[in-house]
Amino acid sequence: xxxxxxxxxxxxxxxxxxxxxxxxxxxxxxxxxxxxxxxxxxxxxxxxxxxxxxxxxxxxxxxxxxxxxxxxxxxxxxxxxxxxxxxxxxxxxxxxxxxxxxxxxxxxxxxxxxxxxxxxxxxxxxxxxxxxxxxxxxxxxxxxxxxxxxxxxxxxxxxxxxxxxxxxxxxxxxxxxxxxxxxxxxxxxxxxxxxxxxxxxxxxxxxxxxxxxxxxxxxxxxxxxxxxxxxxxxxxxxxxxxxxxxxxxxxxxxxxxxxxxxxxxxxxxxxxxxxxxxxxxxxxxxxxxxxxxxxxxxxxxxxxxxxxxxxxxxxxxxxxxxxxxxxxxxxxxxxxxxxxxxxxxxxxxxxxxxxxxxxxxxxxxxxxxxxxxxxxxxxxxxxxxxxxxxxxxxxxxxxxxxxxxxxxxxxxxxxxxxxxxxxxxxxxxxxxxxxxxxxxxxxxxxxxxxxxxxxxxxxxxxxxxxxxxxxxxxxxxxxxxxxxxxxxxxxxxxxxxxxxxxxxxxxxxxxxxxxxxxxxxxxxxxxxxx
Numbered sequence: 001x002x003x004x005x006x007x008x009x010x011x012x013x014x015x016x017x018x019x020x021x022x023x024x025x026x027x028x029x030x031x032x033x034x035x036x037x038x039x040x041x042x043x044x045x046x047x048x049x050x051x052x053x054x055x056x057x058x059x060x061x062x063x064x065x066x067x068x069x070x071x072x073x074x075x076x077x078x079x080x081x082x083x084x085x086x087x088x089x090x091x092x093x094x095x096x097x098x099x100x101x102x103x104x105x106x107x108x109x110x111x112x113x114x115x116x117x118x119x120x121x122x123x124x125x126x127x128x129x130x131x132x133x134x135x136x137x138x139x140x141x142x143x144x145x146x147x148x149x150x151x152x153x154x155x156x157x158x159x160x161x162x163x164x165x166x167x168x169x170x171x172x173x174x175x176x177x178x179x180x181x182x183x184x185x186x187x188x189x190x191x192x193x194x195x196x197x198x199x200x201x202x203x204x205x206x207x208x209x210x211x212x213x214x215x216x217x218x219x220x221x222x223x224x225x226x227x228x229x230x231x232x233x234x235x236x237x238x239x240x241x242x243x244x245x246x247x248x249x250x251x252x253x254x255x256x257x258x259x260x261x262x263x264x265x266x267x268x269x270x271x272x273x274x275x276x277x278x279x280x281x282x283x284x285x286x287x288x289x290x291x292x293x294x295x296x297x298x299x300x301x302x303x304x305x306x307x308x309x310x311x312x313x314x315x316x317x318x319x320x321x322x323x324x325x326x327x328x329x330x331x332x333x334x335x336x337x338x339x340x341x342x343x344x345x346x347x348x349x350x351x352x353x354x355x356x357x358x359x360x361x362x363x364x365x366x367x368x369x370x371x372x373x374x375x376x377x378x379x380x381x382x383x384x385x386x387x388x389x390x391x392x393x394x395x396x397x398x399x400x401x402x403x404x405x406x407x408x409x410x411x412x413x414x415x416x417x418x419x420x421x422x423x424x425x426x427x428x429x430x431x432x433x434x435x436x437x438x439x440x441x442x443x444x445x446x447x448x449x450x451x452x453x454x455x456x457x458x459x460x461x462x463x464x465x466x467x468x469x470x471x472x473x474x475x476x477x478x479x480x481x482x483x484x485x486x487x488x489x490x491x492x493x494x495x496x497x498x499x500x501x502x503x504x505x506x507x508x509x510x511x512x513x514x515x516x517x518x519x520x521x522x523x524x525x526x527x528x529x530x
Contacts, residue, residue, distance in 0.1 A: 012109070015157055015187070016095070017127070019103040024131075026111050026149060029138065029297045035108075035131035042132055043305055045312050048296035049325070051305045052132045055162075057193040058302050058320035060201065061177050062402055064192070068182040076213055078407045086180055090172045094180070095189055101164045108134035111152040112141040114203050116339025117268035120217060120261060122210070124203060125154035129161050136196040136299050139326045141203070142272040142339070156186045156206050158199055164191040181205060181405075196301065196326065200275060204259050205403045207270055211261055212406060218262035218414040221400030223247035224255040224269070224341060232267055232341035233457050234260070236399040237350030238378045239322075242431040244276045245446065246350070246453055248288045248332065255336045256329070262344075262418060269339035273328045278303070279321050281314045285446050288332050289325070298327040343422040346457050348429050349399070354379035354392075356433035356441045357504040359490050360483070361452040362474035363466060369426035370416050371529040373398060374408055374518050375511060379432065393507065395514040409521040427456050428474065435493040437503060444487075451482035471504040472511075472530060 012020065024035065033050060036042045042052035067077055069085035077083050108128045115121030126137040137158075144152055165176035177192030179202060188202040204221075211217035223235040223243045228251070237243035244257040256269030257276065276289050278300075283290045292298050293312065301324040304316030317323070329335050349372050351358060364372065376396040395401075397408040404411060419426065431449050435441035455461035455477075466475040467489070476489055486492050494500040511530050519527045 012107070012127070015127070015159065016099045017102055017107070017159075018099070020107050021104050022106045024106070024108045024134070026109060026144070027134070029135060032108075032131050032135040032138070036135065039131060041130055043307065043310060045300065045305055046310045047294040049293055049298040049300050049312070050132065050135070051300045051303055051312060053319065054194040054196070054301055057177070057195040059195060059322045060197055060402070061179065061193050061195070064174055064177040065179045065402070066173075066181070067405060068180065068184065070182070070184040073183040073209070076209070077405050082402055083405050087172060088182075088184070091180060091182055091185075091189075094166060094171045094173075094178070095159075095187075098159065098161055098164055098189060098191065101161060102129075105129060110134050110137040110141070111144055111149055111154065112137065112272075113144060114141055114207060114270050115261065115268065116142060116270070116272075117261065117263065117265070120211065120215065120263065120268070122156060122203075122207065123152060123154050125152075125157040126199060127157065127159045129163060130194070132299060133160055133162075133194075133196055133199065135297075136326050137199055139273040139297065139299060139328050140200045140271050140275060156188065156203070158188045158202055159190070160199055161191045162194040166191060183209065196299070197275065197324070200271070201403055204270065205405060207259070207261070208400075208403055209405045212410055212414060215263070216414070218411065218418060220260050220262060221258070221398065221403065222260055223257040224260050224267050224344075225249060225252040226255060226336055226341045227252050227457060230342060231345040231457065232343065233346045233348065234267060234344045235348045235350060236373065238376065238394070238396055238399055239277060241350035241352045241378055242429075242446075242449060243350055244274065244289065245286055246348070246431075246449060248286065249450070249454075250288065250334060251454075252457075253334050253336045254329070254332055255339060255341050266340060266342040267344060268341075271329075272339070273326060274332070276325050276327075277322065278314055278325045279317055279323045288334070292327040292331040293325050295327065295331050298325055298331065300325055343418075344424050347419070347424050347426045348453060348456065349373065349427065350429050350431060351378045353377075353430045353432035354438040355503050355507050356435065356437045356494070357490055357500060357507055358428070358430040358432070358472065359469065359474060359476045360430050360434065360444055360448060360487060361456065361461070361480075362428045362469065362472075362476050363462065364426040364428055364474070366416060366419055366426070367523075367525040368428075368474070368529050369419060370412050370522065370526045371515065372428055373415055374412050374522070375514060376401060377511065393510045407521075408518065412522070425456075425462055429453060434487060434490060436496075436499075441493070448483045448487060452480055455480050471508055
């Protein structure tokens with residue numbers, strides 16, 4: 001509907017939502033800006049981005065997420081610490097109270113799609129009480145045309161009410177915050193948190209369930225881009241490993257920065273925007289992303305702003321280190337407009353190794369690729385989270401464990417099959433520490449990581465010579481243009497060689513211990529990678 005078409009209750013009765021006050025139905029960015037300012041939800045920064053705060057939660061509330069345990073999905077879900085069950089009756093009772101909460105309130109609705117490939121895209125609806133959350137959804141998902149809006153029938157609906165709180169003693173939640181997925185009712189409901197990432201990751205979880213189960217399509221937590229010769233590259237990686245940074249390359253066209261599917265035609269973006277981590281973002285190192293922070297339509301989460309000059313400070317982490325920018329893909333100058341690319345020629349698995357023992361780049365065998373994909377390793381460092389005082393290994397299945405509702409081997413086997421069918425070359429890239437662990441060594445220069453990735457993608461690295469790493473069994477290149485030779489083998493960068501050997505041995509042990517849970521479901525060559 002157009003800007004002036006503000007209606008009462010139209011279409012929301014199907015979700016049990018009645019007697020709302022004003023409903024702003026798929027309003028454009030400019031209208032949402034007006035409402036954000038009018039309602040005091042944020043400030044318009046210098047040059048036009050809107051700055052908002054998320055309150056208590058500045059990241060995902062991982063311990064507050066549940067999946068309703070109901071017959072249609074029960075046998076498919078990998079129940080455990082990540083995918084925790086929630087009773088259907090408790091869901092119904094909690095949602096009834098949410099519907100009562102929405103009566104008499106203004107609501108914002110975005111009707112849009114998840115999935116750039118029209119054959120597989122998912123029609124969705126996002127209902128929020130905050131105008132800025134509606135703008136976030138408009139940025140992150142694929143906008144419907146005027147004609148499509150007339151017939152939009154959402155298959156899944158997100159109802160996001162951050163000011164509504166659960167009562168744990170009554171509702172069966174862990175706290176007053178909740179994010180609950182119900183596949184039978186085709187809904188995601190959330191409350192008690194204003195962190196907008198819950199909206200996008202909720203839909204990502206839905207796609208990670210539907211596409212492999214219904215269509216045998218690989219769902220991936222990755223960025224993707226296309227080179228001048230039409231070659232597609234995929235970048236797996238957890239937050240902070242460089243997934244967004246390394247895929248935003250001025251010499252390659254961006255498909256998307258975070259979530260993709262891989263079908264029989266190739267790779268397609270799930271989203272219509274980017275959600276970049278921007279702490280300490282610099283114009284010199286990441287010019288394309290930097291410019292998005294100075295654009296109308298961008299949502300800046302928890303970024304420090306001078307309330308008088310309205311200038312932002314990207315180096316200020318006083319609210320959180322997890323400062324974010326949500327912006328439409330069209331804010332990036334070099335994109336693939338269709339959101340689709342061919343089959344990958346290269347897959348890059350990114351890690352930020354704070355122990356400083358993994359090489360800056362290594363070529364992987366198919367068995368190693370599956371091992372590292374299932375492992376999903378990175379490391380947290382001191383200061384990033386409360387209680388972290390030294391480098392801590394983190395293993396997140398398939399580089400996205402919190403969003404993978406199926407057994408991990410479902411995704412692993414899909415990936416292994418596609419790698420073999422399309423003759424994909426796989427790489428492990430460490431954007432973490434070199435010359436010692438965190439606190440002793442230094443972070444790998446972005447320029448070196450870019451040079452190594454570019455050499456991998458253009459084929460020159462694969463054509464060179466390699467040496468075998470003694471601890472992880474990885475093939476390490478002996479040279480790469482633009483990168484000092486001494487950097488390539490991490491042991492050479494350590495002054496304390498015995499310290500390197502001890503640390504590498506310890507990390508190998510962590511990998512093996514973590515992988516034991518997968519051993520019954522994988523082939524011997526994968527189980528015995530280390």
